[in-house]
Each structure stands twice: as C-alpha cells, then as structure tokens.
Amino acid sequence: xxxxxxxxxxxxxxxxxxxxxxxxxxxxxxxxxxxxxxxxxxxxxxxxxxxxxxxxxxxxxxxxxxxxxxxxxxxxxx
Amino acid sequence: xxxxxxxxxxxxxxxxxxxxxxxxxxxxxxxxxxxxxxxxxxxxxxxxxxxxxxxxxxxxxxxxxxxxxxxxxxxxxxxxxxxxxxxxxxxxxxxxxxxxxxxxxxxxxxxxxxxxxxxxxxxxxxxxxxxxxxxxxxxxxxxxxxxxxxxxxxxxxxxxxxxxxxxxxxxxxxxxxxxxxxxxxxxxxxxxxxxxxxxxxxxxxxxxxxxxxxxxxxxxxxxxxxxxxxxxxxxxxxxxxxxxxxxxxxxxxxxxxxxxxxxxxxxxxxxxxxxxxxxxxxxxxxxxxxxxxxxxxxxxx
Ligand SMILES: Cc1cc2nc3c(=O)[nH]c(=O)nc-3n(C[C@H](O)[C@H](O)[C@H](O)COP(=O)(O)OP(=O)(O)OC[C@H]3O[C@@H](n4cnc5c(N)ncnc54)[C@H](O)[C@@H]3O)c2cc1C
Numbered sequence: 143x144x145x146x147x148x149x150x151x152x153x154x155x156x157x158x159x160x161x162x163x164x165x166x167x168x169x170x171x172x173x174x175x176x177x178x179x180x181x182x183x184x185x186x187x188x189x190x191x192x193x194x195x196x197x198x199x200x201x202x203x204x205x206x207x208x209x210x211x212x213x214x215x216x217x218x219x220x
Numbered sequence: 221x222x223x224x225x226x227x228x229x230x231x232x233x234x235x236x237x238x239x240x241x242x243x244x245x246x247x248x249x250x251x252x253x254x255x256x257x258x259x260x261x262x263x264x265x266x267x268x269x270x271x272x273x274x275x276x277x278x279x280x281x282x283x284x285x286x287x288x289x290x291x292x293x294x295x296x297x298x299x300x301x302x303x304x305x306x307x308x309x310x311x312x313x314x315x316x317x318x319x320x321x322x323x324x325x326x327x328x329x330x331x332x333x334x335x336x337x338x339x340x341x342x343x344x345x346x347x348x349x350x351x352x353x354x355x356x357x358x359x360x361x362x363x364x365x366x367x368x369x370x371x372x373x374x375x376x377x378x379x380x381x382x383x384x385x386x387x388x389x390x391x392x393x394x395x396x397x398x399x400x401x402x403x404x405x406x407x408x409x410x411x412x413x414x415x416x417x418x419x420x421x422x423x424x425x426x427x428x429x430x431x432x433x434x435x436x437x438x439x440x441x442x443x444x445x446x447x448x449x450x451x452x453x454x455x456x457x458x459x460x461x462x463x464x465x466x467x468x469x470x471x472x473x474x475x476x477x478x479x480x481x482x483x484x485x486x487x488x489x490x491x492x493x494x495x496x497x498x499x500x501x502x503x504x505x506x507x508x509x510x511x512x513x514x515x516x517x518x519x520x521x
Contacts, residue, residue: 155355156261156278178358192428194359194448195346207346211298 145218147172148200150187154178157209158197164211168220224249226514227313227322229301229461232258233500234490235328236284237507243291245515249322250294252301252315257281258330259491260500262354269500277354280500301329304462304486311485323521324514327473327481327488328507329458331498336368336451340424348430349449353377356448362386363447366433368421370397374452378407381450388413389444391435393420424449457492468494479510480517487514 147165149172151158165172175183177196191198191205199206201217226242228235231253242249255261263277272280288295299315304325306312313320333351335341341349350356353373357380365385367377370392381388390397390407395418397404407413416437423434432445457472466474466482473481473488475495481488489495489510490503 152355152358154358155352156257156281157355159278160255176358178361181361184359188429193346194348194356194429195350196355196359 144171145202146200147218149174150177150183150196150198150200152176152178152196155196161197161199161209161214164209164214168218170218170220221319221321223310224320224322225518226324226326226511227252227311227320228326228328228511229253229304229313230258230328230330230458230490230492231256231295231297232328232330232490232503233260233284234258234330234492234503234507234510235326236288237504238326238328238489238511239288239293239295239507240291241508241511242515243288243293245511247511247515247518250296250320252296252299252313252320254298254300256285256295256297260284262352263500266500301461306464306483309485324485324487324517326479326507326510326514327459327462327486327492328490328503328510329461330491330503331455331457333451334454334456336421336424336453338421338423340426340430341451344424344426344430344449347428348426348447349424349451351451353380353450353452356450357381357384360385360448364445365389365448365450366391366421366444366446367450367452369452369454370394370399370415370417371452371454372399372403373454374450375399375403375407377450377452378410378413379403382407382410382413385448386412389446390415391419391421392417394418455491459492462486470494475506477509478513479506480513485517487517 177184187198225247226249228238228251260277266275303314364387366389368391419435419437435442459471459473472494475488475493479487487510489506491498
C-alpha cells in the first residue's frame with residue numbers, strides 16, 4: 143500500500159526544496175504544507191515532532207526531521 | 221582497492237568548479253560530499269556573481285548542478301568524510317561506510333556556523349534556536365525573536381525577520397554593529413528592532429521550546445522573553461578531517477597561490493582555506509586553480 147507522506151516546509155528553506163525534489167524524483171506523492179503561512183499546520187508539525195526545524199516529514203506517522211536521504215529511503219522502502 | 225587520481229571533498233562552489241575542471245581534463249576522480257551547493261544554498265539574494273545581476277542561492281545551486289551534470293562526474297552525495305589519512309605516497313579517505321584511496325585530494329569543505337556555547341543552546345536547537353535565518357524566519361510570524369550578532373549575516377537576518385516577526389532584539393557583543401554601514405542605517409529606522417550593544421548572551425531558557433534569554437549588559441543581567449533565537453555569530457572552517465596539513469590560528473588550511481597545502485598531493489580551495497574574501501566567485505576561482513594544480517602535480521609524479 144502507498145504510504146501517506148506529509149512534508150512541512152517553508153518557501154525559503156533549501157533542504158525543503160531538496161527533500162521535495164527527492165520525493166518527486168522517486169515518484170512519491172506527498173502533501174506539502176507551507177508552515178510559514180499556515181499557522182495551524184505549524185502547530186501540528188510542532189505537536190507531532192516536538193521541534194520547529196523544517197523540513198519535517200511525516201510518513202505514516204513516522205517523523206523525519208531534516209532532509210535525511212538514507213532514512214527517507216529506508217522508511218519509504220526505495 | 222581502486223586508487224583514484226583525485227578525490228574532491230565537498231560540493232560547494234569550490235568543489236564543483238574543481239569537478240568541472242577535473243572532468244574536462246579527463247581525470248579519474250570522484251566528489252565525496254554531504255550535500256550539493258554548500259553555503260551557497262543559504263544565501264538569499266546574490267548580486268555579485270558574474271553573469272547574474274540577481275539570483276537566489278538555491279537557484280544558483282541548480283545552475284551549478286545542471287552544469288556539473290553535463291559531465292559524467294561521479295558524486296557521492298550524502299557522505300560525510302570523517303578522516304583523511306596518509307597511506308604511504310597516497311591518501312586514505314574514510315566515510316562512515318566506505319574507504320577510498322587516492323593520489324591527490326582537494327579539500328573544499330567550506331565552513332559551518334559558529335555556536336554560542338551557552339547554557340540551553342544544545343537543548344533548544346530546532347526548538348526555537350536556529351542558525352539559518354533564510355530557512356526558519358517564516359516560522360516566527362508575529363513572534364518575538366532575538367538575533368545574536370551584528371555582522372552582515374545578523375543584519376541580514378534582522379531584515380528578513382522585520383517583515384515577519386512582531387519584535388526583534390538585535391544583540392551584539394562589541395560596542396557597535398559591525399556590518400555594512402548602509403544596512404545598519406536601514407535597520408536603525410525600523411521601529412520594532414531594539415538594539416543591544418556591549419551585550420553578551422549567557423543563557424537560553426525555556427520549557428519545551430525557547431521562552432527567553434538572559435543577557436548581560438553593564439554587569440547587569442537582563443531577561444528578554446523571546447520565542448525564537450537566530451544565532452549569526454560567524455563561522456568556523458570544516459578542517460578537522462585532516463591533521464597533517466598546516467593551519468592558521470583560525471583553523472583555516474593554509475594554501476599557496478597554487479592551492480597547495482603544506483603536504484604534497486593535498487590541495488585545498490574555498491572558504492575552508494586562508495584565502496582572502498570568502499565569496500562564491502572567489503571559491504569558484506580557487507576550485508579551478510586547485511584542480512589545475514592537482515593535474516599538473518600528477519603529470520610530474
Ligand atoms: C547567509 C549567507 C549569505 C551569503 N551571501 C553571499 C553572496 O551574496 N555572495 C557571495 O559571493 N557569497 C555569499 N556567501 C558566501 C558563500 O556562500 C561562500 O563563500 C561559498 O559558499 C564558499 O564555497 P565553498 O565551496 O568554499 O564552501 P561551501 O559552500 O561551504 O561548501 C562546502 C561543501 O563541503 C561539504 N562538506 C563539508 N564538510 C564535509 C565532510 N566532512 N565530508 C564531506 N563533505 C563535506 C558540504 O556539504 C558542502 O557541499 C554567503 C554565505 C552565507 C552563509
């Protein structure tokens with residue numbers, strides 16, 4: 143089954159851009175929230191991850207902070 | 221075990237330019253790097269790189285990436301070099317998972333932000349404390365923030381935050397702000413910016429997230445409530461991976477005008493060295509020189 147992937151990001155953060163590109167290049171669908179604009183989603187991200195760094199990526203409840211390619215690969219099984 | 225002619229460590233402007241020169245000279249080489257783009261990714265507005273009147277850091281890095289991809293360069297991305305050792309005439313480079321052997325090296329590992337080294341800093345990293353204003357400023361909409369450091373990057377952070385945050389404290393340890401005069405004047409005109417000079421941060425406190433800082437001014441401890449803290453107090457070279465080349469008092473690798481270090485076969489380029497002017501265009505030029513230098517060196521080996 144496809145995993146549900148959520149990316150919490152800001153427009154200006156280079157690692158967010160890289161993380162999203164990585165997902166796209168691997169044909170992984172994801173929902174992208176701009177937490178610089180969306181206050182509610184920012185709160186949600188903080189609640190889930192206990193921190194404020196972006197990107198924060200939620201893969202079926204598994205939280206990855208930062209663009210950690212190896213962990214992404216592992217969790218996504220690619 | 222394969223022995224390369226050259227291994228370039230780092231893929232910022234210095235390492236990537238070195239890569240393009242090495243590729244055009246058909247050298248047998250790879251690039252090992254944690255990321256592509258290095259510090260350039262974090263520059264927001266670049267207005268002094270020839271050929272672009274204006275470009276953002278992430279966009280320029282995309283251009284770099286396109287350019288290097290024109291050549292068949294093997295880039296081992298996401299690998300951090302832990303140690304460089306001598307291996308008789310050659311060198312041994314270790315990452316967490318792999319070991320490589322090479323005849324020459326170009327160290328182009330750049331710099332990283334300096335930390336404050338005060339109580340609470342480790343605890344609240346990413347929990348209100350950030351070292352990248354470009355990345356994290358948008359998270360502090362209508363919040364109270366502190367910016368530590370009155371040099372150009374600190375001022376830059378204040379400018380970015382002035383469009384976002386509710387209130388900004390700018391804290392500088394010296395008796396005056398050290399950034400560009402023009403920018404200082406701009407910042408002094410912004411109402412919501414309060415400037416503290418001669419002021420030292422001694423503690424960052426909070427609960428789950430940063431709630432405030434303690435600063436000392438005129439021997440008096442003052443508490444400021446802040447939701448976020450941007451640390452912009454300069455940078456240090458990523459030069460720890462090698463201990464057999466000469467470095468200066470700032471730990472920068474000393475190079476000559478051909479980018480040679482004190483050890484034969486080891487070259488260095490860009491912000492990690494004692495080069496004058498830590499700028500993208502300079503780092504590119506240094507990377508080019510280092511690659512040509514390595515090529516020449518191998519020819520006469
Ligand atoms: C906020 C900001 C704004 C700036 N604005 C400008 C500007 O407008 N104009 C300008 O010219 N310059 C600007 N600069 C400076 C410019 O970014 C640097 O001078 C330039 O990036 C230096 O290039 P470099 O290749 O030497 O190092 P870096 O760009 O720092 O690249 C270092 C590379 O080495 C890699 N690396 C580090 N350690 C290791 C390791 N142990 N193992 C493997 N890889 C490693 C990194 O991942 C990275 O790829 C700015 C810098 C900052 C921080």
